[in-house]
Amino acid sequence: MSTRTPTPAMLEAVAGHFRALGDASRLRLLHAIGGEERSVGELVTRTGMAQASVSKQLAQLHATGFVARRRDGLFVRYRLADAKVLQLCELMCGRVERDEGRRARRIAG
Amino acid sequence: MSTRTPTPAMLEAVAGHFRALGDASRLRLLHAIGGEERSVGELVTRTGMAQASVSKQLAQLHATGFVARRRDGLFVRYRLADAKVLQLCELMCGRVERDEGRRARRIAG
DNA sequence: ATACTATATCGGCATATAGGAATATACGGA
DNA sequence: TCCGTATATTCCTATATGCCGATATAGTAT
Secondary structure (H helix, E strand, O other): OOOOOOOHHHHHHHHHHHHHOOOHHHHHHHHHHOOOOEEHHHHHHHHOOOHHHHHHHHHHHHHOOOEEEEEEOOEEEEEEOOHHHHHHHHHHHHHHHHHHHHHHHHHHO | OOOOOOOHHHHHHHHHHHHHOOOHHHHHHHHHHOOOOEEHHHHHHHHOOOHHHHHHHHHHHHHOOOEEEEEEOOEEEEEEOOHHHHHHHHHHHHHHHHHHHHHHHHHHO
């Protein structure tokens, strides 16, 4: 159960992975990809983000292993790397919803 | 299964929670807290970070609900808010280890 | 109230990162 | 080859964030 102190490199790597999910644009991209395979252009359309931004954020998600990509002629098709990506997002989403609920209840009494 | 598009506010909230885990110092603090209740001073000692930094990072972890705190006389005792905090970290840690392994294998052939 | 301790906050500085415009690269077709 | 399309990268600027020292605040005791 990892009682050992994690190495600084490991901590930085894990932190970097969390940071990769720590941006609303990237989360929107993950959601826009969903269970499908999507080209960059499709994601530009679906999110309304600029092409350069989409490409750059996808590069970061790819570098951290959250999405996989495949060249298809002129296109590059992105997909979620695996089901655990969604699992992470849903875990976090659940926390946020629970916290929001708690806050609301506190306000409403 | 949330097929609906998340609201921008929700995305930003979730992203903020990921960002809260997206820093090596904060991860070190979570690890230093572990299963115990720790005062700020103890965490300063255990991490070697400046007191101001420890206090500020703990404030962020508290604002995002990852740690809980309790006043105890002069001290403020922090603890992990719940077991799911570790679950998130371990999920991410597993991803990183798997990716590192993949990279190493690719290099080594 | 004063003095002391533990924690929180402020201010400055350095770095990281997001976003946009322009440019570069990759690929396919003629 | 040259052209057109799709994607990636570069450069720039604005903002966010981390760290630290100094200071403020909360709590306890005398």
